[in-house]
Amino acid sequence: xxQSDNYNLSVCFLARSVYNKYTPLMYxxxxxxxxxxxxxxxxxxxxxxxxxxxxxxxxxxxDIHIYEVSSYFKEHWEEFTYEKFxxxxxxxxxxxxxxxxxxxxxxxxxxxxxxxxxxxxxxxxFEMIFTEMCYDFYYDECISTLQSYIAxxxxxxxxxxxxxxxxxxxxxxxxxxxxxTDPNQYIYGFDNNYINIxxxxxxxxxxxxxxxxxxxxxMVPAYQLQFKEKPKYKIKYLLAPLRYLRxxxxxxxNDQYFYMYKRAWIxxxxxxxxxYRYKRSKKYYHKADFTKKYVYFPLHYQPxxxxxxxxxxxxxxxxxxxxxxKSLPADTYLYVKEHYTLVGNRELSFYKEMRKYPxxxxxxxxxxxxxLILHAESVVTLTGTVGFEAMLLRxxxxxxxNVLFDMAPGVVKENDPYQKYTxxxxxxxxxxxxxxxxxxxxxxRCMHEGGSNVWMEDAYEEDNIRRxxxxxxxxxxxxxxxxxxxxxx
Numbered sequence: 001x002x003q004s005d006n007y008n009l010s011v012c013f014l015a016r017s018v019y020n021k022y023t024p025l026m027y028x029x030x031x032x033x034x035x036x037x038x039x040x041x042x043x044x045x046x047x048x049x050x051x052x053x054x055x056x057x058x059x060x061x062x063d064i065h066i067y068e069v070s071s072y073f074k075e076h077w078e079e080f081t082y083e084k085f086x087x088x089x090x091x092x093x094x095x096x097x098x099x100x101x102x103x104x105x106x107x108x109x110x111x112x113x114x115x116x117x118x119x120x121x122x123x124x125x126f127e128m129i130f131t132e133m134c135y136d137f138y139y140d141e142c143i144s145t146l147q148s149y150i151a152x153x154x155x156x157x158x159x160x161x162x163x164x165x166x167x168x169x170x171x172x173x174x175x176x177x178x179x180x181t182d183p184n185q186y187i188y189g190f191d192n193n194y195i196n197i198x199x200x201x202x203x204x205x206x207x208x209x210x211x212x213x214x215x216x217x218x219m220v221p222a223y224q225l226q227f228k229e230k231p232k233y234k235i236k237y238l239l240a241p242l243r244y245l246r247x248x249x250x251x252x253x254n255d256q257y258f259y260m261y262k263r264a265w266i267x268x269x270x271x272x273x274x275x276y277r278y279k280r281s282k283k284y285y286h287k288a289d290f291t292k293k294y295v296y297f298p299l300h301y302q303p304x305x306x307x308x309x310x311x312x313x314x315x316x317x318x319x320x321x322x323x324x325x326k327s328l329p330a331d332t333y334l335y336v337k338e339h340y341t342l343v344g345n346r347e348l349s350f351y352k353e354m355r356k357y358p359x360x361x362x363x364x365x366x367x368x369x370x371x372l373i374l375h376a377e378s379v380v381t382l383t384g385t386v387g388f389e390a391m392l393l394r395x396x397x398x399x400x401x402n403v404l405f406d407m408a409p410g411v412v413k414e415n416d417p418y419q420k421y422t423x424x425x426x427x428x429x430x431x432x433x434x435x436x437x438x439x440x441x442x443x444x445r446c447m448h449e450g451g452s453n454v455w456m457e458d459a460y461e462e463d464n465i466r467r468x469x470x471x472x473x474x475x476x477x478x479x480x481x482x483x484x485x486x487x488x489x
Contacts, residue, residue: 007063009476010133012041012160014140014148015066016260020049022454023139024056029469031060039063041133043151045258046070067129069147073121073257080120088123092153102315103308104146106260118259122147126154135160137476142166143183144305145260152183161479163188165452165468168443169388169405170210171219177452177468179475184310184402187446188475192407194442195435207440211433214392218370221385230366231275231343240272274344281344284351285364288372294333294361295421296376297324298369298386301342311382311401313415318353320400320417324380325357327421332377337363378425380417387411392436396428409435 011030013023020042027040040057042064044050050068057064073080089097101107101115110118129135138155140148142164152162163181167173179188191197199207213219247253247268255261288294299317300306307315314320325334336354338346343365354362363372369386373379378396381387383403390397397411398421406413409431412424450467451459458464 006037007039008037009035009480010039010041010135011137011139011476012043012129012133012135013138015042015044015049015053017045017049018454019141020044020052021056022460024053025460025465026139026469026472027057027064028060029465030473031063033466033469034473039133040065041129041135042066043129043147044068045261046252046255048252065133067125069125070255070258072125072128073118076121076124077117077257079124080117082116082120084120084124085116088120092123092157094153099312100146100149103149103312105144105304105308106262107146108308109263110259114256114259119146119150122150123154126151130154130158130160134158136480138162139472140164142180142185142305144309147260149183149309163472163475163479165448165450165472167221167451167453168447169385170214170392171221172447173221173453174451174458175449176447177450177471178404178446179448179471185404186402187404187443190404190446191442194438195409197438197442199438199441203441203444204437206444207437210444211392211436211440214389218368231278233275234271237272237275240269243268276344277346277348278344281338281346281348281351284348284354284362285338286361288335288361288363288367288375290371290375292333293329293331293377294335294375295324295328295378295380296335296337296372296386296390297321297380298337298372298384299339299342299346300382300384301339302346306383307401310403314382314400317382318350320382321354321357321360323416323418324421325360327417327419328359329422332359334360335363335372335376336360337367337369337372338365340365378428394430394433394436396425396430398424408439 013027015023023042027038031038040063042053044053044066046068047070050066053066085097089095094100097119101119107115107118138151138160140151140162143149143152155162161181163179165177166180166185168176168178180186181188247265250265253261253264302317307317321334321336328334351362354360373386373390373393373395376395378398379386379390380398382401387397387399387403388405388408391405391408391410394410398417399406399411399413400415400417405411412428414420414424448471450464450471452468453459
């Protein structure tokens, strides 16, 4: 048992792949620059990540504890029983527990008994962690896996406050981030009464400047710039058999005790598969005909948090497309566009199914999304950024998932759009420009300096780390202050 009384602040960090590089830097910066009395826990997947964190934080070994999922699960595997699985569902009031399992992009491919063991195991694992040390906070990625969701559920019961830092929408991800404290990714601190708030002249000028620039040109998120070129054949594809063999023999990519890496070897040939699949899928793509009336629906990456977690009802996007296609007026098409960052990811069977819908047209991923928004009758989306962009351009937006902009002006939240499209368009009223500016003012109030995309090298620059850490530290201190105030009351 760790003596938590010795520390003014204790934070448990995710240290899975990529984060095993980022969160140790985050811990070190908080401890050196803000809170010397900081205890840190780190959740690693296997011995490799354990070693990485140990090396980076070798000077802080007395003030950190590193947990390794794989070794814990291997040691306790027989304890993860069906009876415990049922017990945890009731104990944490998270019925139906299977809903959480189906939200995980890895477990959806596994069998019943394995899912049961992994789920029971994670409840036991995080109970052990959050009783061993009274952590104040749990820092994770946006909740998109069962591991993260169970950490959130168990942490909530033990008074451990989850939060993450993630990219804002609207092409501002290189310099800013927002803070999220719940699975649905709503912005922490955002006031939905923004329309009645008096913002300062400076705030309104900042919002006006951004909106004017957005109206003039497309603002592409920084992480998407690397995907702008069409896929080309690469000589390295000739080495595919060797890459496959190396992955198949790598024990860390065949680890049954860490479910995300249990079958990771199957991704060894992804870039080859995606290239050849893209070449075959091109025959299904069409150019957009702007002389026709159409509703625009951009496809989401699959399987991923955007659908599995925030729009689980429509995780199979064909179901959503089916609902919309059957609800449109006789003179209106549904334009379904693949995203250029995802070419080749989707099975060809999906495009073949789209051919069965006479009023559905699959649009080429290389067509301009902005032009598609501007010429559309409306935009429908689950959680996609296109909904945010269409809202800024004051186009009708029908949103069917839980996403940070679903309360924005001109956005209508409808979880079941079947046969409701005509009513949506009849009742929709275009917001005036001031409403958009008011929304942006509140949005900007909730943004913090520092780019949070840990997949980009710029995120690890010293100045960027310090900005991210400052925002995280201020959030934690503000949360602790609010909790102390509640206790006094």
